[in-house]
Amino acid sequence: MSFHSLLLRCAFPTRLRTQRGVGVGLLGVLLAFPGLAQHPDTAATVRPTGPPLATAPPPDSTSQLNRRLPLLAGGLAVSYAGLAYALSEGWYTGEKTSFHWFNDLPEWKQLDKVGHFWGAFHESRGAVDMLRWAGVPDRRALWYGGFVGFLLQSPIELLDGQDPAYGASATDLAANFLGSVGLIGQQLAWNEVRIMPKYSFHTTPYAARRPNVLGRSLAEQHLKDYNGQTYWLCADVGAWLPATSRWPRWLQPAIGYGAQQMVFNDPAANAAAGLQAYRQYYLSWDIDLRRIPTRSKLLRRVFYVASIFHLPAPALEWNKRQGFVVRGLYY
Numbered sequence: 001m002s003f004h005s006l007l008l009r010c011a012f013p014t015r016l017r018t019q020r021g022v023g024v025g026l027l028g029v030l031l032a033f034p035g036l037a038q039h040p041d042t043a044a045t046v047r048p049t050g051p052p053l054a055t056a057p058p059p060d061s062t063s064q065l066n067r068r069l070p071l072l073a074g075g076l077a078v079s080y081a082g083l084a085y086a087l088s089e090g091w092y093t094g095e096k097t098s099f100h101w102f103n104d105l106p107e108w109k110q111l112d113k114v115g116h117f118w119g120a121f122h123e124s125r126g127a128v129d130m131l132r133w134a135g136v137p138d139r140r141a142l143w144y145g146g147f148v149g150f151l152l153q154s155p156i157e158l159l160d161g162q163d164p165a166y167g168a169s170a171t172d173l174a175a176n177f178l179g180s181v182g183l184i185g186q187q188l189a190w191n192e193v194r195i196m197p198k199y200s201f202h203t204t205p206y207a208a209r210r211p212n213v214l215g216r217s218l219a220e221q222h223l224k225d226y227n228g229q230t231y232w233l234c235a236d237v238g239a240w241l242p243a244t245s246r247w248p249r250w251l252q253p254a255i256g257y258g259a260q261q262m263v264f265n266d267p268a269a270n271a272a273a274g275l276q277a278y279r280q281y282y283l284s285w286d287i288d289l290r291r292i293p294t295r296s297k298l299l300r301r302v303f304y305v306a307s308i309f310h311l312p313a314p315a316l317e318w319n320k321r322q323g324f325v326v327r328g329l330y331y
Contacts, residue, residue, distance in 0.1 A: 282318075288307065
């Protein structure tokens with residue numbers, strides 16, 4: 001179960017074993033700091049890719065570090081402590097068992113694992129950028145912040161492991177780790193993010209068939225109805241092209257993954273309901289809002305947050321049921 005899913009469960013408590021997944025966790029807190037938009041990677045500018053990460057702070061960074069780091073650390077500590085308390089009061093209040101594991105890898109066509117990767121990646125991205133904003137040298141910011149996604153989401157498995165309705169998931173831990181590593185690897189290789197995982201959602205008729213599991217409200221369905229979730233990898237191809245190229249950096253090809261007809265985890269129960277789950281693969285385009293020039297700090301912050309989502313665009317889908325399908329405007 002991901003950090004973001006638990007936020008929703010505090011607001012909509014239910015003791016059914018629902019799917020784990022979509023996780024952005026504390027990213028909203030990280031993005032709330034006004035200085036984040038000033039970071040080059042969020043301001044539609046091109047960061048240098050040749051030189052290694054800086055190991056010494058610039059002359060004015062010491063004063064920034066002294067001013068901003070306590071603010072950042074204090075804000076995160078208070079937010080995380082408050083959220084942990086809310087979880088203990090709103091969700092983990094029932095019977096506890098001895099710590100145990102549960103293999104949920106076969107469930108939901110692994111979309112929950114992709115959600116863990118997506119969440120950990122962006123939590124780590126936000127943490128690294130916030131540490132840079134606070135004046136921490138690049139290399140230290142990368143190593144200190146790079147595993148924040150893994151560290152934020154993984155303790156949830158300790159709580160799940162003592163819940164009789166759940167169980168700790170080794171594959172959730174692996175997905176959390178890979179999300180953080182995906183961010184660190186790109187920063188080490190290119191000193192920027194060139195392959196961005198993104199998320200999109202559309203409503204489906206399946207939530208109405210099992211609303212207690214797939215969500216009653218639109219907010220619940222965003223996190224629980226995996227039939228409506230699609231995860232994307234968007235490539236900044238312009239970063240690999242010569243500086244003289246006219247390729248617009250804001251236009252990026254995207255590949256996506258989703259699935260349909262998932263109402264029950266048990267294939268027999270799903271078949272009894274006249275359903276058979278299947279995977280979907282997409283080829284589309286995406287707009288990287290971070291690359292759109294603007295002098296507005298507010299817009300840069302908005303674009304930074306919005307960069308975790310795939311914007312609606314035409315898509316070519318392939319699935320084993322229908323083969324290739326052209327989608328006019330896919331979410």
